[in-house]
Amino acid sequence: MTKESLGHVELEWTCPFCNTRNRGRNKVCANCGAAQPKDVQFEQAAKDELVTDAEGLELAKAGPDIHCPFCGTRNPATAKKCSRCGGDLTEGERRESGQVLGAQQTGPVAQVACEYCGTKNPATNVKCTNCGSPLAKAPRPKPAAAPAAAAAPSRMSPVMLIVGGIILLVICGAIAFFVARGFQTETNVARVSDVTWRRSIVVLGLAPVERSAWADEIPGDADVGFCSERERERSPFPTDRSEEVCGTPYVEDEGTGFGELVQDCEYIVYDDYCEYTTIELMPIGTIDESGSDLNPFWPQTRLEQDQQLGERREVYQITFDVDGETVAYETTNASEFARFAPGSAWQVEINGFGDIVNIEPAR
Numbered sequence: 001m002t003k004e005s006l007g008h009v010e011l012e013w014t015c016p017f018c019n020t021r022n023r024g025r026n027k028v029c030a031n032c033g034a035a036q037p038k039d040v041q042f043e044q045a046a047k048d049e050l051v052t053d054a055e056g057l058e059l060a061k062a063g064p065d066i067h068c069p070f071c072g073t074r075n076p077a078t079a080k081k082c083s084r085c086g087g088d089l090t091e092g093e094r095r096e097s098g099q100v101l102g103a104q105q106t107g108p109v110a111q112v113a114c115e116y117c118g119t120k121n122p123a124t125n126v127k128c129t130n131c132g133s134p135l136a137k138a139p140r141p142k143p144a145a146a147p148a149a150a151a152a153p154s155r156m157s158p159v160m161l162i163v164g165g166i167i168l169l170v171i172c173g174a175i176a177f178f179v180a181r182g183f184q185t186e187t188n189v190a191r192v193s194d195v196t197w198r199r200s201i202v203v204l205g206l207a208p209v210e211r212s213a214w215a216d217e218i219p220g221d222a223d224v225g226f227c228s229e230r231e232r233e234r235s236p237f238p239t240d241r242s243e244e245v246c247g248t249p250y251v252e253d254e255g256t257g258f259g260e261l262v263q264d265c266e267y268i269v270y271d272d273y274c275e276y277t278t279i280e281l282m283p284i285g286t287i288d289e290s291g292s293d294l295n296p297f298w299p300q301t302r303l304e305q306d307q308q309l310g311e312r313r314e315v316y317q318i319t320f321d322v323d324g325e326t327v328a329y330e331t332t333n334a335s336e337f338a339r340f341a342p343g344s345a346w347q348v349e350i351n352g353f354g355d356i357v358n359i360e361p362a363r
């Protein structure tokens with residue numbers, strides 16, 4: 001993000017003694033003559049219009065004003081001596097600057113009725129055009145795109161709480177039931193009635209694959225298809241394919257009675273995003289072997305040029321006869337499988353779901 005200056009706008013301040021609004025450049029109250037105290041902040045005018053007069057521009061850019069260390073009077077940054085008491089300003093305190101005052105006030109200006117004669121004046125006026133009395137500040141208009149107020153947190157009704165409680169209890173009960181079933185085991189004598197095995201290997205080969213990437217990241221030998229322009233990144237700098245986007249202008253206090261109208265900007269950088277086809281090694285098939293004995297072996301194949309063997313998988317199943325019922329057990333461990341000679345006797349521990357959780361040779 002880069003901050004761009006759009007110019008300067010004149011701020012205003014309200015006299016704490018007589019409540020008169022004063023233009024930012026006025027260092028003493030136009031009504032009662034009191035100097036603006038250090039703690040009286042500048043505020044945005046009813047409408048932020050760019051300062052065009054030479055005097056205003058010079059004041060705006062001079063740097064934060066200095067408050068006299070003796071009488072508190074506001075003096076321009078360039079002054080050496082206080083305009084009111086003649087005191088030396090080198091020890092004086094500079095006004096704060098850089099605070100964000102708010103978004104630029106644009107659009108139609110509200111009308112404010114004079115408290116004394118009732119004349120309607122635009123809110124930008126500090127004095128009544130008819131009788132010259134000070135005018136109050138117009139209520140600030142609500143920003144047009146104000147975010148909708150967050151919905152108040154809804155209170156849960158008692159019925160919802162009860163229903164929620166019941167659901168929670170049912171869930172807890174179900175979990176407890178499953179855990180209990182899982183832990184409840186029974187040991188039985190079992191005989192191996194059947195063994196089966198299956199081994200497979202993935203075959204990898206070169207094949208066309210569709211991919212997409214930024215134009216400058218596509219491999220050189222790829223076949224480039226459809227391309228479209230997309231936002232690639234945000235940058236503080238322009239490129240030959242970028243578009244500047246800026247946020248809402250806002251006003252920053254310059255400490256001079258003026259504010260700088262600024263906006264934060266950045267560039268959307270566009271680029272071509274393309275579909276392309278490239279040749280890659282990828283799974284093109286699987287070869288399998290299976291059997292019903294204790295001698296598993298890996299499948300054999302003759303690979304063609306540019307083919308490779310990929311992932312290997314093996315799974316072994318042992319079927320037990322437990323009191324006339326069959327219970328299956330699966331493993332991927334070949335040496336474990338080798339122990340289960342058909343007809344051999346084992347002690348198997350079966351849980352509440354009918355799954356074998358432990359196997360030991362029969363005693």
Ligand SMILES: [Zn+2]
Pocket residue numbers: 015016017018019020029030031032033034
């Ligand atoms: Zn005053």
Ligand SMILES: [Zn+2]
Pocket residue numbers: 068069070071072073082083084085086087
């Ligand atoms: Zn002074």
Ligand SMILES: [Zn+2]
Pocket residue numbers: 114115116117118119128129130131132133
């Ligand atoms: Zn009036």
